[in-house]
Amino acid sequence: MEQELKLQIAPEDVDRLRQAPLLAHGRAAPPRLLTSTYFDTPDLAIHGCKASLRVRADGERRIQTLKLEGVAAAGVFNRDEFEMPVEGDVPDLTLLQDAIPVGTDCGRLIRDQAIAAQLAPVFVTRINRTAITLHVPPEDEIEVALDEGTVDAQTGSMPVVAVELELKQGKPQALHTAALELLKSVPLLIDHRSKADVGYGLLVDEHAEAIKAKPVRLGKGDSIEDAFCAILHNCLEQVHANERGVVSGHDPSCVHQMRVGLRRLRSALDLFAKVIPAWSGLDEELRWIAAELGAARDWEVLAGATLEHAGTDGNADELEPVRQACTQNAVQNRKRAAAAVESVRYTRLVLELTRWLESKQWRDAMTEEQRAAIDGPARQFAADVLDTRHRKLIKRGRKLADLDDHRRHRARIAAKKVRYATEFFASLSSRQAVRHYVAALTALQDDLGWRNDAVVADHLLRTVSRKSKEVAVGAAFARGYLASRVAADHQALKRVWKRFKRLSPPR
Known part of the structure; x- marks a missing residue:
């Protein structure tokens, strides 16, 4: 399960972010170019399953990744991610069959040979990434990635300047603690879209739907x-x-x-x-x-x-x-x-x-008695x-009318x-x-x-x-x-x- 907190940053604030005190305590990797090609069918069947499929070129390596729809809350994306090396620059759906159940929409799709034959590049992201590993506190490990680049499709191009905080180890609240610390140094905004969302947005005119509340499910023994x-x-x-x-x-x-x-x-x-x-x-x-x-x-x-x-x-x-x-x-x-x-x-x-x-x-701030009460x-x-x-x-309603x-x-x-x-x-x-x-x-x-x-x-x-x-x-x-x-x-x-x-x- 991937847990990422995605934030937007203005291009003019990037240098200030690099100088943030929090990042000074991290271990920075050399900057690298990540080119990711996203694949789908002509009718966008992968996208229709609320998934994304890409092959990323990282130097000489080629990594295939399938991401399924998850939950995005407060900028944190929680979703299943299946990643593996592949030979060449095109995806191999057979490598995903052991991981994705056959009874799901996505499982049926990746086992369909006709779908595999139709896969073609639909958009490409070209990202210069600077990654910094943080330990905050020592038991929590976070990778802070500063991404600068573009999302390119035949229908247009979109610039990308973003900060991604990925939880490698520890508790999810560590992501929010780190983000709040960065906010002290530079203005940041919650990013409601992944790079795949941006790419598909260049291909199809989709509008977010209004979402009503789901029923609350409590257990009889809940405190x-x-x-x-x-x-x-x-x-x-x-x-x-x-x-x-x-x-x-x-x-x-x-x-x-x-x-x-x-x-x-x-x-x-x-x-x-x-x-x-x-x-x-x-x-x-x-x-x-x-x-x-x-x-x-x-x-x-x-x-x-x-x-x-x-x-x-x-x-x-x-x-x-x-x-x-x-x-x-x-x-x-x-x-x-x-x-x-x-x-x-x-x-x-x-x-x-x-x-x-x-x-x-x-x-x-509670006493032992107050903790016992809740x-x-x-x-x-x-x-x-x-x-x-x-x-x-x-x-309040007496003689209401x-x-x-x-x-x-x-x-x-x-x-x-x-x-x-x-x-x-x-x-x-x-x-x-x-x-x-x-x-x-x-x-x-x-x-x-x-x-x-x-x-x-x-x-x-x-x-x-x-x-x-x-x-x-x-x-x-x-x-x-x-x-x-x-x-x-x-x-x-x-x-x-x-x-x-x-x-x-x-x-």
């Missing part, structure tokens, strides 16, 4: 700390899975799903705060990146679903100037969100958070948390926290009880959610109406439409609230 780690890893997986889509700016849904991941993460930290407190300043940083994403999402919702519903009464032409103005604001804020995710500040945040989680740094059963902790959050929602915007917003946040807690601990409760409870909670959240969208939209419409008289006219109509729809929903909100408050949290 509170086990549950905390599993839940935070799950939240971070959703956050990291959408970073690339946010940076590319192609799909607004990626912004939404990354924002959801951050909300889930903050909710999880709050849920466990009394037993596993986070370090001072973490919530402030999470609030910052969530806010950078939030503005883009608010404008997208207004420009899309909100105005689309408002235009169903035959006022589409009147609303078109408003839609165009809102879409323009959405695009601008999407660029702002992308810049935030591609910032040194965000890089530092995710490196620090990942290291804190992987090394369980919260234990350092070794207690997650099941009882979950039941207590769900009861507490449910009761808080019931209190008649609350003002501020108090209804507080009830909506309480409902969201109940929903996240229920989903985090769902595997510890009866499946049927969870399904019934979440169904009623979802109906409540949906109603509260679109009402909140209406409140946000009213504020944004007031802002955008200053652009022109045409926009002001359309914005006024949209605001009136939303106000009338909120008023008409009074009884519906009463019904969903009555249905929910009869329930008890799942067990």
Whole structure:
């Protein structure tokens, strides 16, 4: 299993990186030219299996490498890698057959003689690499590779200036510790793409898809700390899975799903705060990146679903100037969100958070009694948390349909926290009880959610109406439409609230 942390560096900062104090303690190998030719079929069957196949020329040696799809989180690529010497400059798929099971898509592909006959070079990377071996601390061995070169295909070329930290021996958090130390000397950014990703990006126009959260799987015997780690890893997986889509700016849904991941993460930290407190300043940083994403999402919702519903009464032409103005604001804020995710500040945040989680740094400041407490059963902790959050929602939701915007917003946040807690601990409760409870909670959240969208939209419409008289006219109509729809929903909100408050949290 290969573990690499990939970082971007600006060309003008390369010399500063070479002078970084951390690298002064390492053992540097002579620079060498690595030419890697990537092979695939005309229809990119290897890429279709979410793999890459290359033959690397390193002096007189020829090394064949097959890399399978893995998990990329906080810049760390964890994936299966199969490497072996070959004769000549073309791959030999028969050498991989003992390593790749026949029952997998990739296993069937490498055993297909027709596929082997179609393999041809699709792009080439030419990289000048300077490798430095570090021991930080002595039991952890990391290779820091400074790569400068190009990725070349018939369709174009892309320059590469990158830093790769590969764990040769030791614990994964050593990668984040080393990266944070390098950040003290030079600006670095998380790199969301491998060289193979860059090469295939020159061949095909692929957009990252928005990724929703996966279910959290907890064991009946898990401790509170086990549950905390599993839940935070799950939240971070959703956050990291959408970073690339946010940076590319192609799909607004990626912004939404990354924002959801951050909300889930903050909710999880709050849920466990009394037993596993986070370090001072973490919530402030999470609030910052969530806010950078939030503005883009608010404008997208207004420009899309909100105005689309408002235009169903035959006022589409009147609303078109408003839609165009809102879409323009959405695009601008999407660029702002992308810049935030591609910032040194965000890089530092995710490196620090990942290291804190992987090394369980919260234990350092705990007493023996506190450590013993988090070794207690997650099941009882979950039941207590769900009861507490449910009761808080019931209190916040009294006479829900008649609350003002501020108090209804507080009830909506309480409902969201109940929903996240229920989903985090769902595997510890009866499946049927969870399904019934979440169904009623979802109906409540949906109603509260679109009402909140209406409140946000009213504020944004007031802002955008200053652009022109045409926009002001359309914005006024949209605001009136939303106000009338909120008023008409009074009884519906009463019904969903009555249905929910009869329930008890799942067990």
